[in-house]
Amino acid sequence: MTRSASDHVAYGKADDVHVVEDDVSSVLASLKVPQLKCLAHRCDVPKVSSLTKSKLLAALKNSSLDLHQVLQSVKLEDLFSVADALKINVPKRNKADVVSGIVQGLVDRRLGRLDHETHLGKYYLGESGKVLHGEIGANLEGKVNLILTSPPFPLNKKKKYGNFRGDEYRQWLSQLAPLFSKLLAPDGSIVIELGNAWEHGRPVQSLLHLHALIDFVENEEANLRLCQQFVCYNPARLPGPAQWVTIKRTRVTDSFTQVWWMAKSDWPKADNRRVLRPYSDSMNSLLARGQYNSGDRPSEHKISDTGFLANHGGSIMPNVLELESSDLNEAIRLPQNTLRFANTQSNDDFHRRCKTAGIVPHPARMPAGLAAFFIEFLTEPGDLVLDPFGGSNTTGYVSEQMDRRWIAVEADRQYALQSRLRFPDDKLKTY
Ligand SMILES: C[S@@+](CC[C@H](N)C(=O)[O-])C[C@H]1O[C@@H](n2cnc3c(N)ncnc32)[C@H](O)[C@@H]1O
Numbered sequence: 449m450t451r452s453a454s455d456h457v458a459y460g461k462a463d464d465v466h467v468v469e470d471d472v473s474s475v476l477a478s479l480k481v482p483q484l485k486c487l488a489h490r491c492d493v494p495k496v497s498s499l500t501k502s503k504l505l506a507a508l509k510n511s512s513l514d515l516h517q518v519l520q521s522v523k524l525e526d527l528f529s530v531a532d533a534l535k536i537n538v539p540k541r542n543k544a545d546v547v548s549g550i551v552q553g554l555v556d557r558r559l560g561r562l563d564h565e566t567h568l569g570k571y572y573l574g575e576s577g578k579v580l581h582g583e584i585g586a587n588l589e590g591k592v593n594l595i596l597t598s599p600p601f602p603l604n605k606k607k608k609y610g611n612f613r614g615d616e617y618r619q620w621l622s623q624l625a626p627l628f629s630k631l632l633a634p635d636g637s638i639v640i641e642l643g644n645a646w647e648h649g650r651p652v653q654s655l656l657h658l659h660a661l662i663d664f665v666e667n668e669e670a671n672l673r674l675c676q677q678f679v680c681y682n683p684a685r686l687p688g689p690a691q692w693v694t695i696k697r698t699r700v701t702d703s704f705t706q707v708w709w710m711a712k713s714d715w716p717k718a719d720n721r722r723v724l725r726p727y728s729d730s731m732n733s734l735l736a737r738g739q740y741n742s743g744d745r746p747s748e749h750k751i752s753d754t755g756f757l758a759n760h761g762g763s764i765m766p767n768v769l770e771l772e773s774s775d776l777n778e779a780i781r782l783p784q785n786t787l788r789f790a791n792t793q794s795n796d797d798f799h800r801r802c803k804t805a806g807i808v809p810h811p812a813r814m815p816a817g818l819a820a821f822f823i824e825f826l827t828e829p830g831d832l833v834l835d836p837f838g839g840s841n842t843t844g845y846v847s848e849q850m851d852r853r854w855i856a857v858e859a860d861r862q863y864a865l866q867s868r869l870r871f872p873d874d875k876l877k878t879y
Contacts, residue, residue: 471554475518476508478533484508487521519547537861560584560857563864564878569844569854571867576836576857580627588855592631593717593831596822596843598641598814602656617656622663625670631834635717637826638672638710640664641680641814644702651692651699661708671712678707678767680818683774707818716826723783723825724762735759771817782817785824789846790817801869810840810863819846827852841867
């Protein structure tokens with residue numbers, strides 16, 4: 449069987465055959481054995497009845513099937529399972545509409561489809577590896593000032609938004625490093641947030657997220673280095689993993705995520721004076737008193753007579769981001785812009801809008817305060833921020849509020865709707 453002319457039209461470039469074959473493989477992999485056998489019979493594959501799923505897939509891969517032929521061979525009710533497995537939303541209508549919904553979903557995933565935009569940003573639906581290797585990525589080469597993202601976590605249990613496991617995860621994340629590096633401006637930065645992972649069924653922390661980050665930063669084709677490691681501490685985190693923390697009581701609450709700041713130069717754009725946090729009460733009274741104990745400290749630091757008396761407008765942030773106060777009697781000390789997003793106001797607003805729209809908020813949103821901190825620290829107004837795993841678009845939303853341009857790419861359509869909810873209607877253009 450050969451690919452028809454209409455497929456070439458549907459897929460844009462006629463020479464894009466290998467990627468189209470990827471789409472056929474994804475659809476075939478989502479089919480059940482009886483459906484595969486039926487197709488294999490039609491393609492005259494020998495000894496079909498004795499073949500396992502993997503053998504059927506291999507045989508069909510060599511049969512030059514085109515996407516329409518595969519989809520047309522599947523019953524309408526089974527096409528809904530195919531769409532579900534591929535995480536493509538299709539209209540609950542007739543077969544022709546469902547087939548073209550799936551085809552369109554696969555094309556979107558590969559080429560990226562603009563779902564909505566504001567005057568500062570664009571939200572694309574698509575698989576980021578493919579979209580950023582394509583035309584959209586080519587237009588961004590060398591122009592992105594900050595890639596700020598929380599990729600799917602290397603979890604043991606599959607979550608709704610999907611993820612790889614084990615070595616597959618390491619490889620998957622690492623192969624993105626050269627691509628991200630190519631998109632960066634020479635003084636741009638990459639900031640990746642990753643939660644901790646645990647071994648399946650054991651009270652043992654996995655090293656997978658650390659291996660994955662190391663593989664990413666050490667990918668030779670990417671020329672990256674670790675500028676600094678951060679910890680994002682969430683004192684309000686619910687106790688977990690529940691089995692070991694609340695049932696067996698042999699581990700304590702896992703309450704931070706890893707944040708790695710990387711760049712392809714030792715001197716990416718950064719200014720810690722943009723993210724000064726308010727002085728503590730004791731520092732404020734010291735400044736007011738105009739004197740303190742100078743001299744040698746047990747730490748071997750020598751404190752000069754006047755060094756601590758200059759008011760710099762705030763103190764330098766540590767690399768532990770505590771976005772909520774762990775002590776209710778103590779005001780949280782965060783840079784002004786970070787604080788603006790760390791407080792629950794914008795979060796509450798997002799929840800309220802989701803509730804009104806009958807939508808369950810994204811289960812793994814990035815804390816808006818974390819996004820605000822890195823955007824302020826590493827970029828300037830007008831700069832371009834990219835989130836290749838956009839989800840509900842915390843990165844784009846915060847970038848917009850801080851006058852940065854933004855681009856988000858997300859594979860799952862349902863999250864595009866959540867991003868739309870973040871922006872007022874008069875600022876949003878939808879497609
Ligand atoms: C940890 S979540 C990011 C959440 C986001 N930072 C937010 O605040 O809502 C990871 C996201 O990556 C998306 N995703 C997973 N694999 C993807 C891929 N290959 N290309 C694009 N998006 C992908 C998932 O659907 C999920 O929404």
